[in-house]
Amino acid sequence: MKMVTSVSKMYKHRGNHFHRRSTKKYWHIIGYEYDDYEEEWKMFCEQVSWIKAIYYKCNKYKKFNLACPSCKNTYMLLVKKEKYLEKQECPECQESFKDLYEEYAENL
Numbered sequence: 001m002k003m004v005t006s007v008s009k010m011y012k013h014r015g016n017h018f019h020r021r022s023t024k025k026y027w028h029i030i031g032y033e034y035d036d037y038e039e040e041w042k043m044f045c046e047q048v049s050w051i052k053a054i055y056y057k058c059n060k061y062k063k064f065n066l067a068c069p070s071c072k073n074t075y076m077l078l079v080k081k082e083k084y085l086e087k088q089e090c091p092e093c094q095e096s097f098k099d100l101y102e103e104y105a106e107n108l
């Protein structure tokens with residue numbers, strides 16, 4: 001499942017500073033995808049059509065780093081709205097994350 005955290009118009013080849021005037025910008029989505037094989041979140045960047053860009057703009061996720069008050073482990077969570085954090089639980093000890101969380105790199 002892809003969790004998009006950022007939608008922006010970018011040049012196809014970033015890092016190439018030699019832009020001609022005809023160079024077009026394309027919509028890109030940046031986000032995280034869970035890798036089942038390596039069991040961790042992987043960042044991705046992908047070019048999409050403008051229709052998809054609008055869809056993802058309305059369905060963006062926010063990234064949070066949550067520290068569990070009980071077992072002291074830190075987890076990365078992606079939620080659409082901050083209020084959803086209240087419902088999240090620590091995957092390790094099932095403690096609620098309600099109180100302790102901090103926003104982490106909103107703009108990636």
Ligand SMILES: [Zn+2]
Nearest residue numbers: 068071090093
């Ligand atoms: Zn815990």
